[in-house]
Amino acid sequence: MDSVHHVPNIMYAFGFSAIALFIYNLQRFFVVKIGKEETRPRVTYFSAIRNALIYGVVQMRVNRMRFSYATVMHLLLGWGMFELIFATAVDMFTKWGLFTSFLPQMDEPWFAVLNDLGGAMVFVGLLMALYRRHVMKPELLPQDNFTGRGYLFADTGLLLFILLLDVGGFIAEASRLAIEQPLTASFSWIGYPLSMITDAETWALLQPYIWWGHALTSFSLIAVLPLTKMFHAVAVVVNVALTDTDIRGKLRTMYVSKLMEDPDADFDEISLGSSTVKEFTWKQLLDSISCTECSRCTSVCPAYTSGKPLSPMEIITDVRNTLLENKSNTILPGDVISETALWSCTTCGACMEECPVLIDHIPTFTDLRRYLVLSEGKPPTQANESLEKTMNTGNPYGFSQADRTKWAKDAGIELPIIAAKKEADVLFWVGCAGAYDPRNQQVAKAMVKIFESAGVDYAVLGEEEMCTGDSARRMGEEYLFETMALQNIETLNQYTFNTIVTTCPHCFHTLGNEYTDFDGNYSVKHHSQFIQELISSGKLKVNEVETGTVTYHDPCYLGRHNQEYDAPRNVIQAITKPGALKEMKESKDQSFCCGAGGGNMWYDIEEGDRINHLRFDHAMETGATTVATACYFCTTMMDDAMKVRGKEDDIQVRDIAELVATNIE
Amino acid sequence: MKIGVLVKQVPVSDSSLRVNPDQLWVEEGSLNFEMNENDSYALEEALQIKEQSGEGEVVAISMGPADRTPKIIREALSKGADRGIHIVESSSHESDPYILATLFNEAVKDEGFDLVLSGLQSDDMSTGQTGLILGELLGMSTATMVVETEIQGENLKVKRELESGWFQWVTLSLPACVTIQSGINQPRYASLKGIMSAKRKEIRELQKDELMTGDSLQSLSKMYVQHKDKRTEMIEGDTQEIVSRLVDVFKSEAKVL
Numbered sequence: 025m026d027s028v029h030h031v032p033n034i035m036y037a038f039g040f041s042a043i044a045l046f047i048y049n050l051q052r053f054f055v056v057k058i059g060k061e062e063t064r065p066r067v068t069y070f071s072a073i074r075n076a077l078i079y080g081v082v083q084m085r086v087n088r089m090r091f092s093y094a095t096v097m098h099l100l101l102g103w104g105m106f107e108l109i110f111a112t113a114v115d116m117f118t119k120w121g122l123f124t125s126f127l128p129q130m131d132e133p134w135f136a137v138l139n140d141l142g143g144a145m146v147f148v149g150l151l152m153a154l155y156r157r158h159v160m161k162p163e164l165l166p167q168d169n170f171t172g173r174g175y176l177f178a179d180t181g182l183l184l185f186i187l188l189l190d191v192g193g194f195i196a197e198a199s200r201l202a203i204e205q206p207l208t209a210s211f212s213w214i215g216y217p218l219s220m221i222t223d224a225e226t227w228a229l230l231q232p233y234i235w236w237g238h239a240l241t242s243f244s245l246i247a248v249l250p251l252t253k254m255f256h257a258v259a260v261v262v263n264v265a266l267t268d269t270d271i272r273g274k275l276r277t278m279y280v281s282k283l284m285e286d287p288d289a290d291f292d293e294i295s296l297g298s299s300t301v302k303e304f305t306w307k308q309l310l311d312s313i314s315c316t317e318c319s320r321c322t323s324v325c326p327a328y329t330s331g332k333p334l335s336p337m338e339i340i341t342d343v344r345n346t347l348l349e350n351k352s353n354t355i356l357p358g359d360v361i362s363e364t365a366l367w368s369c370t371t372c373g374a375c376m377e378e379c380p381v382l383i384d385h386i387p388t389f390t391d392l393r394r395y396l397v398l399s400e401g402k403p404p405t406q407a408n409e410s411l412e413k414t415m416n417t418g419n420p421y422g423f424s425q426a427d428r429t430k431w432a433k434d435a436g437i438e439l440p441i442i443a444a445k446k447e448a449d450v451l452f453w454v455g456c457a458g459a460y461d462p463r464n465q466q467v468a469k470a471m472v473k474i475f476e477s478a479g480v481d482y483a484v485l486g487e488e489e490m491c492t493g494d495s496a497r498r499m500g501e502e503y504l505f506e507t508m509a510l511q512n513i514e515t516l517n518q519y520t521f522n523t524i525v526t527t528c529p530h531c532f533h534t535l536g537n538e539y540t541d542f543d544g545n546y547s548v549k550h551h552s553q554f555i556q557e558l559i560s561s562g563k564l565k566v567n568e569v570e571t572g573t574v575t576y577h578d579p580c581y582l583g584r585h586n587q588e589y590d591a592p593r594n595v596i597q598a599i600t601k602p603g604a605l606k607e608m609k610e611s612k613d614q615s616f617c618c619g620a621g622g623g624n625m626w627y628d629i630e631e632g633d634r635i636n637h638l639r640f641d642h643a644m645e646t647g648a649t650t651v652a653t654a655c656y657f658c659t660t661m662m663d664d665a666m667k668v669r670g671k672e673d674d675i676q677v678r679d680i681a682e683l684v685a686t687n688i689e
Numbered sequence: 690m691k692i693g694v695l696v697k698q699v700p701v702s703d704s705s706l707r708v709n710p711d712q713l714w715v716e717e718g719s720l721n722f723e724m725n726e727n728d729s730y731a732l733e734e735a736l737q738i739k740e741q742s743g744e745g746e747v748v749a750i751s752m753g754p755a756d757r758t759p760k761i762i763r764e765a766l767s768k769g770a771d772r773g774i775h776i777v778e779s780s781s782h783e784s785d786p787y788i789l790a791t792l793f794n795e796a797v798k799d800e801g802f803d804l805v806l807s808g809l810q811s812d813d814m815s816t817g818q819t820g821l822i823l824g825e826l827l828g829m830s831t832a833t834m835v836v837e838t839e840i841q842g843e844n845l846k847v848k849r850e851l852e853s854g855w856f857q858w859v860t861l862s863l864p865a866c867v868t869i870q871s872g873i874n875q876p877r878y879a880s881l882k883g884i885m886s887a888k889r890k891e892i893r894e895l896q897k898d899e900l901m902t903g904d905s906l907q908s909l910s911k912m913y914v915q916h917k918d919k920r921t922e923m924i925e926g927d928t929q930e931i932v933s934r935l936v937d938v939f940k941s942e943a944k945v946l
C-alpha cells in the first residue's frame with residue numbers, strides 16, 4: 025500500500041477531525057438536559073449492558089414477522105454495517121500495528137469472504153430501502169424524501185450517500201487487490217471480479233483518487249452522522265441501555281395527595297402533568313430523539329387503523345421536533361398535539377410492543393392527558409360524567425354503593441361479605457361492571473358458580489368495594505385515581521385474605537401493579553389464571569363439550585400489559601374439543617384492542633370507525649361460533665359490535681367464566 | 690359583573706331511596722350527594738359570563754346541613770367560583786320555596802348582585818320556584834327556563850324554552866335573576882389546580898335562625914314510594930265470560946270505568 029503511505033499525516037488529520045466532529049455533533053443528546061429528573065428506578069450496569077446488546081446490537085425488537093420486509097432490510101443494513109465497521113477497524117489497527125495477534129488478516133480467506141458479504145448486505149439493504157421509499161411508498165413513512173427532517177441528509181439523500189460509500193468501498197478494494205495481487209484475492213468474491221475490469225496499471229493510476237474519494241466520503245458521514253437520521257444508530261443503543269424493561273409502560277406516580285397536603289405548594293405555579301417539553305423527564309425526551317420514524321407503532325395502532333386522528337409516531341416526533349427547535353415553552357397539547365389525538369389512545373400498548381427502540385408511548389401520552397385534566401380541567405366532555413360519578417359515588421355508573429351486591433341478591437345468591445367473615449382465602453373483586461352492568465353481572469354470577477363448585481373459601485367487599493380508579497388514571501385523572509386507591513387500600517388492609525381474584529384485567533393491573541406505589545401489596549390473580557389452577561388441580565371438574573369453535577380475544581391489560589396469554593387459552597381448551605380454538609390473525613402480543621381501554625369506555629371519538637367493530641370483524645373472519653373474552657370491557661364492546669353487525673345468530677360473546685360455568689360437571 | 694349562583698346538593702340521581710319513618714324525607718345514611726344538575730349548568734353559565742366580561746365575581750350560595758353542604762360549595766369554588774356562602778340549615782326539605790327564597794334573600798340582599806342564576810328546579814323537590822321568588826324578593830327582573838344568555842350593556846337578553854319546541858327571546862334590565870335549563874352549556878370539570886386553589890377561598894357560614902324565623906306557608910304531609918303492583922291474570926273462557934270478567938276488572942280493580 026505504498027501509494028497510501030506518503031499521505032498518512034494529513035489523512036490522520038482528516039480522520040481525527042471527522043471523529044472530533046462526530047463527538048461534537050453528539051451533543052445533540054444534551055438537549056434532553058432540560059427535562060425533569062427521572063423518578064423511575066435507575067437501571068443497573070448489568071441491565072444497561074444486557075439491553076444494549078439485546079435491543080441495540082442484536083436488534084431483537086426489529087425482527088418482527090409482521091414487518092418482514094423491513095426486518096430483512098434492516099438486518100441486512102444493520103448487520104452489514106457492523107461488519108464493515110469491524111473490517112475498517114481491523115484495517116486501521118493493522119496499519120497501526122496494534123492488537124495484530126488478536127485480529128484477522130485482511131486477506132485471510134474467511135475474512136475476505138465476510139467483508140464482501142458485509143458490503144453486499146448493505147448494498148442489497150440499500151436497494152430494498154430505496155425501493156420501499158420510492159416504489160412501495162408505505163403511506164406512513166415520511167414522504168419528503170430529500171427535504172424532510174430539516175437535516176443535511178433527508179431520507180433518500182442519506183441512502184444514496186451510503187450507497188456511494190458502499191460502492192466506493194468495493195472499488196477501493198478492487199484497486200487494492202489489482203495492485204497488491206494477494207494470493208487469496210479471489211476470496212473477495214465481489215472485489216476480485218471487479219478488479220478485473222481494467223488492468224493493474226490503470227488501477228494504480230486511479231488508486232489515489234479512489235482511495236481519497238472513499239476516505240473523504242467515509243469521514244464526512246462519520247462527521248455528520250449524529251445530525252442525520254443515522255443518529256438513531258447511536259441514540260437507540262443509549263436509549264435501550266437506559267430503559268428499565270421491567271417497568272416499561274408503568275406510569276410515573278404523582279403522589280397528588282402528598283402534594284395537596286404540602287402547605288408550601290404554590291398551586292398557581294405548579295405544573296401538573298406535562299404541557300411543555302421541559303415537563304417531561306430526560307428519559308422521555310431521550311425516547312423522543314431516539315425515534316427512528318419507522319412508523320411501526322402507528323401501523324399497529326387501533327386508533328390509527330380505525331381512522332382516528334392519532335399517530336403515536338407523530339406524537340413522539342412532535343415532542344422531538346419541539347425539543348430540537350428549542351421551543352421549550354410551547355404548550356404541546358392543543359397547539360402542537362391535538363387533544364383528540366391524545367384522547368383517541370386506548371392505552372392498548374400495541375405501539376410499545378412493536379417499537380424497536382423501546383419507546384414508552386403510554387406514560388408520555390398519559391402525562392399530556394394529566395396536564396389536560398389536572399391543570400386545565402379538560403377531560404373529553406363525555407367523560408366528565410363518569411369521572412364525577414366516580415368521585416361522588418365510588419363507581420363510574422353513579423349507582424349507589426349500597427346496591428353493589430344487588431346483582432347477587434336479585435339472583436338469590438347470598439354472597440359472603442368479608443366484613444362479616446373477617447377472613448377468607450380468596451377475595452373476589454367483583455368490579456364496577458360486574459356489580460352494575462347487566463351484561464357483566466352474568467360474568468360475576470358465573471364466577472360465583474365457579475367458586476362454589478370448586479369449594480373455594482371466598483368473600484367479597486360488597487358495599488366497601490370502590491372503583492379501582494383504572495379509567496380515571498388512564499384518562500390522566502391522577503387525583504381521582506389516588507383517592508380511589510387510598511380508599512380501597514385502607515379497606516383491603518382491614519381484612520385477611522390470601523389472594524384477590526379479579527374478573528377484570530383493568531382491576532387486575534391496577535390492584536396488582538399500581539397500588540404497590542401506595543403500600544398496597546397484594547397477591548392478585550386474574551380469573552383466567554385462577555380458573556386454570558382450579559381445573560389443573562382437579563378442584564373444578566369441567567366437561568369437554570361440543571360448543572362449536574371458539575376464538576379468543578386477548579384483552580390488552582391481561583395480554584400485552586401483563587403477558588398472560590396462556591391461562592385463558594388453557595381454560596378454553598379444557599372445556600372444548602381439541603382444535604376448537606381458532607386464533608385470530610391479530611392475537612396474543614399482536615392483539616387488536618376492543619376500543620374501551622384508556623378511559624374510552626366512557627366517551628366516543630367521533631372520527632373514524634368504531635374500533636370494536638373492526639375487532640369483531642377479526643373474530644368473524646375465523647368462522648368461530650363463540651368469541652371468548654376475559655374482560656368486562658371487551659365483553660361489552662364485542663357484544664355491542666355483534667348487535668350492530670346483526671350477527672347474534674352466528675356468533676356469541678362469552679367471558680371465559682361464563683363458558684366454564686356452563687360446563688361444570 | 691357580580692353574579693350569585695344558587696347551588697343545591699341533591700342525592701345522586703340513580704340512588705335507591707328509602708323513606709324515613711316520619712315519612713317526610715328520605716334516609717340519608719347511605720346516600721351519596723351531588724350538585725343538582727340544573728344548578729351545575731347555572732354555575733357554568735355564571736363562570737362563562739364572568740370570563741367573557743373579563744372581570745367580576747361569582748359567588749356560590751347553598752343551603753343545607755353543616756356536614757355535607759360545604760362539599761358542593763367547594764366543588765363550585767374548584768370550578769372557578771370566587772367565594773361561597775353557606776346557609777346552615779339541616780331540614781330545608783321541610784321548608785317551602787317561599788321560606789327558602791326568603792332565607793336566600795336575607796343572606797344575599799346586601800351583596801349587590803348584577804345577576805343571580807339558579808337551576809330551573811332541583812332534582813329532589815322539583816318545585817321550580819325558589820329562584821324565581823328570590824328574584825322577586827330582590828326586586829330584580831326575572832325569567833325562567835333560560836337556554837341562552839347574552840349580556841348587552843345594561844341588559845340581559847335571554848332565550849326561554851317554551852312548550853313544543855317554541856322559544857322566546859326576552860330582554861331584561863339588570864340586575865336580573867334567571868333560572869337555567871340544562872343543556873345551555875357544557876359544565877366544566879374541576880381541575881386539580883382548581884381543587885387546590887379552592888382550599889384557600891372563603892366560605893361564609895350563616896345560621897338559618899340568624900337570618901329569619903318563621904313558618905312555612907306550605908307543609909309536607911307525606912312522602913312515599915309509589916307502589917307499582919304488577920299482576921297478571923289470564924282470563925279464560927268463551928267471549929262472553931271474558932268480556933264480563935274484563936268489565937269487572939275495569940270497574941272494581943283498575944277503576945277506569
Ligand code: SF4
Pocket residue numbers: 321324325326327328334335336368369370371372373374375376385386
Ligand atoms: S397505546 Fe394503542 S391506541 Fe394508544 S397509541 Fe399505542 S397503539 Fe395506539
Ligand code: SF4
Pocket residue numbers: 314315316317318319320321322336337340375378379380381382383
Ligand atoms: S416510536 Fe418507535 S415504533 Fe414508533 S416510529 Fe418511533 S421508533 Fe418506530
